[in-house]
Amino acid sequence: MAIDSRRDFRAKNNMNPVRVEHKLALNKYEVDREAHIRLKEEICRECELRACLYVCPAECYKLREGKVSYNYEGCLECGSCQISCGKGAIEWSYPRGGFGISFEYG
Numbered sequence: 001m002a003i004d005s006r007r008d009f010r011a012k013n014n015m016n017p018v019r020v021e022h023k024l025a026l027n028k029y030e031v032d033r034e035a036h037i038r039l040k041e042e043i044c045r046e047c048e049l050r051a052c053l054y055v056c057p058a059e060c061y062k063l064r065e066g067k068v069s070y071n072y073e074g075c076l077e078c079g080s081c082q083i084s085c086g087k088g089a090i091e092w093s094y095p096r097g098g099f100g101i102s103f104e105y106g
């Protein structure tokens with residue numbers, strides 16, 4: 001008897017994989033013009049570990065042309081980036097009242 005692949009098993013049992021991207025799309029954001037995250041680029045330039053690139057569940061930090069850049073619009077407000085940095089390069093606060101993420105749909 002052949003063993004089903006995971007894909008076959010899911011198809012037979014009407015199971016769709018849950019993807020993080022789909023869950024994130026259920027969140028609602030009120031984006032403030034004022035960023036609640038700031039990076040001290042002079043510190044990032046000297047950083048070798050670049051933990052922020054790996055810990056952010058929303059992938060707000062990216063490496064572009066050898067430089068770490070970020071966006072704050074998709075932030076999930078978990079605070080992981082600031083804790084993981086360890087070099088004090090991230091100034092982070094919650095967005096101002098009325099702005100930021102609402103998890104009521106996710």
Ligand code: SF4
Nearest residue numbers: 044047051052085089
């Ligand atoms: S934010 Fe912190 S971890 Fe990320 S590149 Fe800058 S110094 Fe490194």
Ligand code: SF4
Nearest residue numbers: 056075076078079081
């Ligand atoms: S607070 Fe969380 S979601 Fe927001 S940028 Fe930092 S790691 Fe990403």
